[in-house]
Amino acid sequence: MSSDVQSATLAKPGKYLSFVLGREEYGLEILKVQEIIGIMEVTRVPRTPPYVRGVINLRGRVIPVVDLRSKFRMPILADTEKTCVIVVQVGQQDLSVTMGVIVDEVSEVLSFTQDQIEPAPYFGGGMDEAEYVIGMGKLGKKVVILLDADRVLKGEELAAVAQAAH
16 A cells, blocks of 8 residues: 555544553544453464464354454563453455454543544555554544554455454
């Protein structure tokens, strides 16, 4: 994706569920979020990418779970009582997947107006992590990194995650 297209992609004003990974605060569009659950037992699935922690049984439905710390190449920490799974609906082309993303802690629902959102900065070449950052939300001195849930996993990664649940 070119930097021109990247900088033109803006997060929409509205409500975002904010969560913490390490010392940073992130936000996902609230419309993508189905529910938030505490961390539960995760069944590992062989031959899945390292960031796929496994699958959980959510009221009779088996859903894949991605560890965002691992996906974002952050140090892996032990789960705590604040560790949560955010259940999201994501999709690309003709593939739609309900999956969980493991985060350190869920914060709150934040509302951003258009003037509180700036384009994602250009991080330089080869920085594919930046392609799912759709904007920077500003609330006072706080900056929230706004993510596009549909792009956190690339097409082939999403297919691998979907396969884990079957």
